[in-house]
Amino acid sequence: MARPSTPKTASTDMAGKRALAPGLYVVATPIGNLDDLSPRARQVLGSADRVLAEDTRVARRLLQSFGATTYLDIYNDHNGAKVRPGLIAALQGGAALALTSDAGTPLMSDPGYKLVDAARQAGVAVHAVPGPSAVVTALSVAGLPSDRFLFAGFLPPKSAARRTVLQELGAVQATLVFYETANRLQAVLADMSLVLGPRQAAVARELTKMFEEVRRGTLPELVSHYQEAGQPKGEIVLVIGPPDRRDLADDVDLDALLRDQLSRLRTRDAVDAVVAETGLPRRDVYRRALALGSDKGGSDKGGT
Ligand code: SAM
Helix, strand or coil: CCCCHHHHHHEEEECCEECCCCCHHHHHHHHCCCHHHCCCHHHHHHHCEEECCCCHHHHHHHHHCCCCCCCCCEEECCCCCHHHHHHHHHHCCCCEEECCCCEEECCCCCCHHHHHHHHHHCCCCEEEEECCCCHHHHHHHHHCCCCCCEEEEEECHHHHHHHHHHHHHHCCEEEEEEEEEEEHHHHHHHHHHHHHHEEEEEEEECCCCCCEEEEEHHHHHHHHHHHHHHCCEEEEEEEEEECCCCCCCHHHHHHHHHHHHHHCHHHHHHHHHHHHCCCCCHHHHHHHHHHHHCCCCCCCCCCC
């Protein structure tokens, strides 16, 4: 019996050439190792009427690696709004278009969401051609809980905005996954350590490439490591383990955490950090922070 996916995406035309059923094909491509391009991705990229690429030079190299000469068009954040209507018209006319990004799965911190949305709204078939993505690849080798995760893409480049986002995400009971650049890694880890506390984390670098490395440790340990080792090279995914849920009745722990944060931060920021670390309700942590402030007769350094 034929596998169910075969007739849906491919058929053989009169000349014996593989022809694709019409529609938009969202095609994942390797994140480093060219051998990770699936046979089905090759077939779709080789037989589509057009391949849509962020950068045609990158896509050309990929097509050349298996001898395909498919016509290439640019589709990216700069020209998307302009070219989308024409692409949708071509799809409605029966074209088979393959959407790619420079590496990995389109739409994962890459262009494509608006095109897929427009195709669906136009009633055009959208086919998945799944494959590599750095987020899943990193999770698969980090050794951190993978049953529940939140992929948050890239954090803001500025520290203040980054800390705000981290505070928002801190109480989420899930592993957090971020894309990051090597030149920001040290600053980002320092902010994470400050806001999220000593959680387990992994720096997954150059996945599927020659210098693939996964470094595990608590956030403060990773901060120290990169302070000594210096800025690493290459592409990076950060995987941060979920918060440790602590018992609210355990005021000794809560007090110790609060005292530690209050010795360095304003009350509001200390409370945010402890909420992020423990997942406890902000109201309770704030009340306790105020009580600690009055215990020692000190003033509220920040307030809310
Ligand atoms: N759409 C792609 C995907 O599905 O993985 C991601 C594109 S995003 C613009 C690029 C980011 O993905 C990089 O900055 C890095 O954080 C991550 N990344 C891509 N390839 C990687 C690799 N081989 N190792 C580690 N991280 C990688």
